[in-house]
Amino acid sequence: xxxxxxxxxxxxxxxxxxxxxxxxxxxxxxxxxxxxxxxxxxxxxxxxxxxxxxxxxxxxxxxxxxxxxxxxxxxxxxxxxxxxxxxxxxxxxxxxxxxxxxxxxxxxxxxxxxxxxxxxxxxxxxxxxxxxxxxxxxxxxxxxxxxxxxxxxxxxxxxxxxxxxxxxxxxxxxxxxxxxxxxxxxxxxxxxxxxxxxxxxxxxxxxxxxxxxxxxxxxxxxxxxxxxxxxxxxxxxxxxxxxx
Numbered sequence: 001x002x003x004x005x006x007x008x009x010x011x012x013x014x015x016x017x018x019x020x021x022x023x024x025x026x027x028x029x030x031x032x033x034x035x036x037x038x039x040x041x042x043x044x045x046x047x048x049x050x051x052x053x054x055x056x057x058x059x060x061x062x063x064x065x066x067x068x069x070x071x072x073x074x075x076x077x078x079x080x081x082x083x084x085x086x087x088x089x090x091x092x093x094x095x096x097x098x099x100x101x102x103x104x105x106x107x108x109x110x111x112x113x114x115x116x117x118x119x120x121x122x123x124x125x126x127x128x129x130x131x132x133x134x135x136x137x138x139x140x141x142x143x144x145x146x147x148x149x150x151x152x153x154x155x156x157x158x159x160x161x162x163x164x165x166x167x168x169x170x171x172x173x174x175x176x177x178x179x180x181x182x183x184x185x186x187x188x189x190x191x192x193x194x195x196x197x198x199x200x201x202x203x204x205x206x207x208x209x210x211x212x213x214x215x216x217x218x219x220x221x222x223x224x225x226x227x228x229x230x231x232x233x234x235x236x237x238x239x240x241x242x243x244x
Contacts, residue, residue: 106141149191159229
């Protein structure tokens with residue numbers, strides 16, 4: 001019997017590595033995610049895993065993308081070249097779904113969980129350069145700015161330990177690298193706040209309903225950390241938006 005190795009992450013659906021492939025328990029959203037990954041595969045886009053079918057136990061089988069996934073925040077993910085490459089990776093994912101039936105009434109299909117923990121990097125002489133996005137479980141139709149705002153929150157580590165002047169320049173860098181239209185930029189920081197509130201409330205409500213994974217996040221104080229980030233973003237929202 002092939003040996004199984006637990007992989008990091010996966011609060012909702014813990015993945016394992018078997019024979020060089022990722023195995024995961026299907027969810028009600030699996031058919032949609034499979035169609036999305038198949039769509040990217042049809043366009044030969046290397047920025048997402050490939051869906052390979054199911055194994056004998058009925059688990060989804062995905063390609064394993066080799067590289068570095070920083071499970072703890074690493075300031076190198078916010079360096080110029082890394083942030084530019086990441087933003088362009090997201091832009092390509094969006095452009096490949098714009099106008100497609102997968103996007104429904106939305107502008108594009110959004111990843112909806114863009115974090116450094118869901119990004120595969122290659123270490124090039126100490127520089128982290130992103131090559132792919134993983135964990136597409138929350139992907140759904142949405143607005144481009146939804147993913148851009150989530151990216152800014154997570155990769156710039158917006159919160160009490162962040163310098164607002166530095167963050168304002170980084171947010172401008174992301175908006176420029178993506179090519180975010182001027183008319184949308186005023187919504188960027190408010191959308192960061194929307195994400196922070198939505199994420200905190202979602203965790204708290206899920207824990208209250210008995211979801212064990214979200215209960216564990218509450219036990220570890222994640223909602224409190226998000227609340228602190230939300231308060232920081234609110235306090236500095238004018239400065240964060242000043243360069244957009």
